Amino acid sequence: MKAHTKETQATMTPKKALDFLTEGNQRFQDNLKAHRNLLEQVNDTSTGQFPFATILSCIDSRVSAELIFDQGLGDIFSIRIAGNFVNQDILGSMEFACKLAGTKLVVVLGHTSCGAIKGACDNAKLGNLTAMLNKIKPAVNSVLEPKEVSLRKSSNLEFVDNVAARNVALTIDRIRNESDVLAEMEQNGEIMIVGAMYNINDGAVNFIS
Numbered sequence: 001m002k003a004h005t006k007e008t009q010a011t012m013t014p015k016k017a018l019d020f021l022t023e024g025n026q027r028f029q030d031n032l033k034a035h036r037n038l039l040e041q042v043n044d045t046s047t048g049q050f051p052f053a054t055i056l057s058c059i060d061s062r063v064s065a066e067l068i069f070d071q072g073l074g075d076i077f078s079i080r081i082a083g084n085f086v087n088q089d090i091l092g093s094m095e096f097a098c099k100l101a102g103t104k105l106v107v108v109l110g111h112t113s114c115g116a117i118k119g120a121c122d123n124a125k126l127g128n129l130t131a132m133l134n135k136i137k138p139a140v141n142s143v144l145e146p147k148e149v150s151l152r153k154s155s156n157l158e159f160v161d162n163v164a165a166r167n168v169a170l171t172i173d174r175i176r177n178e179s180d181v182l183a184e185m186e187q188n189g190e191i192m193i194v195g196a197m198y199n200i201n202d203g204a205v206n207f208i209s
Contacts, residue, residue, distance in 0.1 A: 001034045003041040003074040009050035009102050014192035017052045017105035018207070024070035025205045036072045045074040052076070054097040056171070057109040058084045058116060062200050065109065069205070077103060083116035083136045083167065084108060086174050095181045098191050106175065106182065106191060109205070110168040111198040117164045118154035139167035161197075168195040168208060 012020075027033060054077040055065040065071070065078045077097040079090055086094075097103045110117075119129065120136035143162050146152060152159055172195050176183045185191045195208035 001036050001072060003044040003072060004050045004052060005044075006048070006050050009052055012052045012104050014104045014189070017103075018192060018194065021053060021069045021071075021105070021107065021205075022207070025068060025203075027070045028068050029203045033070050034072075038073060041073040049074045049101070051097070051101065051103050053105040053107060054079065054094055054103045055107045055109055056081075056084050056086065056090065056094070057107075057198075058082055058111055058114055060111060060114065060200075063109070063111045063198055068198060068203060077101070082132065083114065083120070084110055085135045085167065085171055086178070087135075088178075091175065091179045091182075094175065095179060098185055099181055104191055106193045107196055108168050108171045108175070108194075109196045109198060110164040112161050112164065112200050113157060114160065114164045117160050117167065121152060121160060121163060122154050136163075136167055139163050139170050142166055142170070165195075165197055165208065168197065171195075 051074060053075070056079045057063055057065050059080045059082045065076060069076070079093055081090065094106060098106065116133065116136060120133045120140050124133060140163050143159065143166050146159065154160055172193055175193055176186070182191065182193065186193050197206050197208065198204070199206070
């Protein structure tokens with residue numbers, strides 16, 4: 001499989017970009033990776049890059065977007081931060097990726113058993129981590145069940161995963177509300193902004209409409 005070119009990127013639509021990721025994740029689950037000559041892709045992308053998607057995901061070592069979607073060099077812009085939330089810098093990166101570099105799809109990718117989500121659920125305190133986890137607290141607070149405090153902890157993995165999914169949804173809301181550039185592109189049909197959850201137990205990605 002060749003690296004994307006300006007011509008192949010131009011034929012990409014938001015729906016086609018989503019299909020590419022869906023098909024790639026299925027290959028990953030089936031352990032049937034597409035054949036790529038990575039050194040050839042290094043050469044092919046040396047004078048330019050033409051990714052079709054931008055993926056915001058967690059830093060978790062098990063959730064590499066290029067691997068779980070079976071993509072090669074030059075295929076996606078990968079933004080990684082613990083808890084996959086957005087700030088001004090990340091929004092600016094997304095605007096560059098979509099408006100200037102031509103990607104057709106923005107994916108906010110959460111995952112099960114997320115350590116950052118667990119830390120936010122447990123109100124963890126540690127240096128700069130404290131301020132970072134505070135950015136995830138709105139997701140914790142917006143998941144109303146269970147009400148019993150003892151069940152709203154990292155030991156309750158169902159609660160953790162519900163918070164992770166809610167964090168994805170709130171992050172998408174922030175992208176639309178805080179980036180006029182991306183909101184306008186989505187309204188014009190130039191891009192799609194979607195959420196997804198990756199299951200660390202079986203390798204499956206479930207896209208959230």
